[in-house]
Amino acid sequence: MATLFHISDIHFGAQDSHALDWFARSVREQRPDAVICTGDLTMRGTPREFEAAVAWLSALEAPVSIEPGNHDMPYYWEMWHRLRRPFERFKAAQAQAQRVVAVPGVTVVSLSTIVPAQWRLNWSKGFVTQPVLTRSLEDLNAAPAGLKLVACHHPLIDADTHGSGQTRGGKAALAQLAAAGADAVLSGHVHDPFDMTVDAGGRPIRIIGAGTLSERVRATPPSYNRLEWTPDDGLQVQVVTAS
Incomplete structure (x- = not known):
């Protein structure tokens, strides 16, 4: 059996220290095989926020896989840095905090849905580029x-949540991922958990969203997803809320 903890939107700079301590304690006590973090390590993408995120992620007693979120680029008042070197700080943090996830029977594939600028007013929304998808x-x-999981920040298609990913290219990408054998796509961004099986180009695939461990809650308290998988029973998902 494989046990994975799925977290998202920890937002250092607007973090919930109680929720972060609770989650770290859960990792220490329950010893999952890996932690998958689907983005938004920081609030404004500042060096100080990344330092705090790295310290917390590195202290977790499990291998950690990390995806970028839209808040993990320099913010708009650092436009030159955002457009010229959008992922510099995130990649440095990822290099320090990410540890190889090697869980027998489980593959986690990265899919970045983050771009530094778009031809629409709201640059926080998702975008799947063809080179990344390829x-x-x-x-x-x-x-x-x-078990084949795809990890990204934005939901590729919107679930019934208060927030929206509005991911451009997401529906077509989901169909291609399903055709390539993906069982589920893990995401965050909307700060509320969800778990749905949808039709993607004629094939079923699950889309699973994690809530937040920050103060920026929506309809759900701080939470994470507990994923358990066996070849016989398949993938089971439980939303665990902070206590």
């Missing part, structure tokens, strides 16, 4: 048999 499809096609 690399994810190649990784899926090369993956051994077992």
Whole structure:
């Protein structure tokens, strides 16, 4: 059996210290095989926020996989840095805090839905570019048999939540990921958990969203998703709320 904890939107700079301590204690006591973080490590993408996020993630007693979120780029008042080197700080943080996730029978494939600028007013929304999608499809096609998960920040299609990803190219990407054998897509961004099986180009695929461990809650208290998988029983998902 594989046990994975799925977190998102920890938002250092607007973090909930009680929720972060509670989650770290849950990792220490329950010893999951890995933690998957689907983005928004920070609130404004500042060096100080990334330092705090790295310290917390590095202290978790489990391997950690980390995706970028839209808040993990320099904010709008650092426009030159945002447009020229949008992922510099995130990649430095990822290099320090991410540890190889090697769980027998489980593959986690990255799919970035983050771009520094778009032809629409709200740049916080998702966008799937073809080169990024192509690399994810190649990784899926090369993956051994077992559970195949795709990790990204924005929901590729919107669930019934207060927030929205409005991910451009997301629906087409979901169909291609399903065709390549993905079992589920893990995301965050909307700060409320969800778990749905949807039709993607004629194939079923699950979309699973994690809530937040920050003060920026919506309809759900701070929470994380507990994922348990066996070849016989498949993937089971439980939303665990802070106590």
